[in-house]
Amino acid sequence: MKKYLMKGNEAIAEAAIQAGCRFYFGYPITPSTEIIEYMARKMQQVGGTFLQAESEIAAIYMVFGASGSGKRVMTASSSTGISLKQEGLSFLAANELPAVIVNIMRTGPGLGGLGATQADYFQATKGGGHGDYRLIVLAPNSVQEMTDLIMDGFDLADIYRNPVMILADGILGQMMEPVIFKEPEKIEIDKSWATTGANGRKRNIITSYNLHNEAGEEKALYLEQKYKGIKEQEQRWEEYHMEDAEYVFVAYGTSARIVKGAVDQLRKEGNKVGLIRPITLWPFPEKAFIPLLNRIKGYMVVEMSAGQMVEDVKLNVNGAAPVAFYSRQGGITPQPEEIIEKFNNSYHKGGEQ
């Protein structure tokens, strides 16, 4: 298969088109803008629909309308724009409408800046919008993985009838790497629920409005069950040098790339360290931790936030071993030396904790 050298954002857009996405609605924002620009060029060439919406709010509801009509559809934005989409994400989830939403994070809170950050983990994995709902959240750590996860993301969205978010940062969006576009899987998807005109069938109605508490609970229980199923089936993670690891790093996306360098260095210095890299942030890869609980002496989470995923790690380690944390914030990436120093301070100086 042919190899291309591409920017992460452009690879995302191309992968979406190859996955059969023919509808894109978006609003420009750095550092995700290459996605909307690529779509503006490419959609016309492939006979798709590209529309620059008046806002991220409008864009997400255009996604809603097109998805409800049975189409593969995507939107992309960055942090503050994703905040504007939260109401729509809740509505997509409530109506079980498949869609892929890309967040190329920029710093916050507020308008923030353009540096790489992972500060939207809570927003992506814990709801963000109102009500009890879940997004499937995928966190790539390379341009190649961005394209693979976009393709998988469309399938997951269709299979589970649920919005899927790709959570990445400006470094992944902007950097160029070689990429191969895999042949998208051909899955059979039934979209007989779509509103396409009630011709020869019963009416299809897509709505989340309901004033009866009993029906409300029934719907809530149904969604809860669906999310449990996703949790059971779809946890993904990568293990790096975990075979004999005594200490485990946990990091995703850009942080995980940096941590790999730190793991290599620490191993050279004789430390038995490994890395768990969550690929699905929701569902969080709980299964990765179960076999570790009896043997791991300590964990260390590295994030580009004040500490968000670390809460999920602590929940799953459940007191079995200490969980250290290192981060840089506001657009600064952590350096391998800093990570190593923090690791040594946590687990070597003054004896093992």
Next chain:
Amino acid sequence: MGETIFSKTKGLTNTPFHYCPGCTHGIIHRILAEVLEELAILQDTIGVAPVGCAGFIEKYINVDFQGGAHGRAPAVATGIKRALPDKVVFTYQGDGDMASIGTAEAIHAAARGEKFTTIFVNNGIYGMTGGQMAPTSLIGQKTSTSPYGRDSSQSGYPLDFPLLISQIPGAAYVASVSVDTPQNVIKAKKAIKKAFEIQMKGIGFTMVSVLSTCPTNWGMSPIQSIKWLQENMKNYYKLGELKTPEMLNQ
């Protein structure tokens, strides 16, 4: 057996309306449903519900429906129509839904000349939430959030939304009608039919604004409400065909 001279349109389901006595949402639903049947497009139409008193419109009008959030119907309709350009798409929106929280979506759908039809129901108040001030409430009108009457120095002036939309190049047809008399109901139905026909020709955005009553939240009887609409709303809101496709070439 006598000859059947009237039967309920197939455009309406058998579900009884939940609207208050004297509310004109019911009349507007019926003429909209009749138009969809007369144009033989019930099987090809997708409606978009608002958030407001008509938030359950999908229970009554016999077509496929989607319902999004408060004010976002024009964006949802844009997504549907772009996905299914051969289908007929409409939104049905209150004055709070369209002329307040959803202003941006409405204006830009019109600006892009999106080929769907909007039925805009102007009752000068937020009915669903119990009678708060709307952007269309008249000066001096008492509502639960303008308890001393709408004061222009505090809350500005009522917005004539169809008039505003009619100024937009992408809008192909904008009519402002009322359903306060039988003759006007017939006129309103004609306007709605024309809007759908223009949509089906693919000319641009189409909208019919309907002056409506809200006896419950206005605190009046149905008959007093019709009178209030005639004496007050009709003097403020410009009625008639505010934009026709012919005007696009002038």
